[in-house]
Amino acid sequence: MDETDFSWRRWRRFFALRSDRPSPTLLDDESRMRAVPSSVARSLAIFQLGESGGGTVIEQARNSRICEIDDDYAEAMALFVAEEHRHAELLACCVRALRGELIRKNWTARLFVCGRRLIGLRLKVMVLLAAEVVGICYYHLLSARLPESGMRKLLQEIVEDEKAHLKFHCCFLRTQAHTGLQRIIFLIVWRVLMFAAAVVVLIDHRAALRDLAIPVNVVWKRWMVYSRTAENLVIQDNIRAMRSVAVR
Numbered sequence: 001m002d003e004t005d006f007s008w009r010r011w012r013r014f015f016a017l018r019s020d021r022p023s024p025t026l027l028d029d030e031s032r033m034r035a036v037p038s039s040v041a042r043s044l045a046i047f048q049l050g051e052s053g054g055g056t057v058i059e060q061a062r063n064s065r066i067c068e069i070d071d072d073y074a075e076a077m078a079l080f081v082a083e084e085h086r087h088a089e090l091l092a093c094c095v096r097a098l099r100g101e102l103i104r105k106n107w108t109a110r111l112f113v114c115g116r117r118l119i120g121l122r123l124k125v126m127v128l129l130a131a132e133v134v135g136i137c138y139y140h141l142l143s144a145r146l147p148e149s150g151m152r153k154l155l156q157e158i159v160e161d162e163k164a165h166l167k168f169h170c171c172f173l174r175t176q177a178h179t180g181l182q183r184i185i186f187l188i189v190w191r192v193l194m195f196a197a198a199v200v201v202l203i204d205h206r207a208a209l210r211d212l213a214i215p216v217n218v219v220w221k222r223w224m225v226y227s228r229t230a231e232n233l234v235i236q237d238n239i240r241a242m243r244s245v246a247v248r
């Protein structure tokens, strides 16, 4: 995508071009994957549940009166949600390959859904953005600890998708942060949201982090780096900041 053109039509086309990627298959050697701790399967099952929702945000984008968005934005949002559902499929493959079980309920997933339901489109997109930051870092760290495998590649593919999602949400939020006051409000809400998201994920996924020997401070630092990147994309009219999150 051309970094100098962030029109919603471009985003719609960007997501549409990726929409017919094939369904995932995993042909990993079972004996190698057996060495992966069972806590990883549970952790991925929680993320799988979190990637499965998102229908209401499409409706909200379609019915929104925010003047900076249009039908192309709503369609891009629908394609984005479809991409998240593909992630749910990919993660379901990973969970099954690790002989784990998919789940239907989880307190962090419920918190995330409540956050998305309570609020208007702007705040909803901020919740989605926090999920992207969490996902980018978490999937990346997890994949780096897995043996060379198809599962590792699937997780890396999700990381690249999440980077594009981060950029998409930042483009929207930037259109909503023109004035100094709007930027200050964004910063306060964003930092509180991001802090809360990071804490609940650390609590809920502590077993997998421990079993994979991923230090909490490493995860935290990565989240903060990406959180600041997202901040810069929203509050600074900075093309270089956009380029720092490579979209392939």
Ligand SMILES: [Fe+2]
Pocket (backbone or CB within 6 Å): 051, 083, 084, 087, 135, 158, 162
């Ligand atoms: Fe995702």
Ligand SMILES: [Fe+2]
Pocket (backbone or CB within 6 Å): 084, 132, 135, 161, 162, 165
């Ligand atoms: Fe995403």
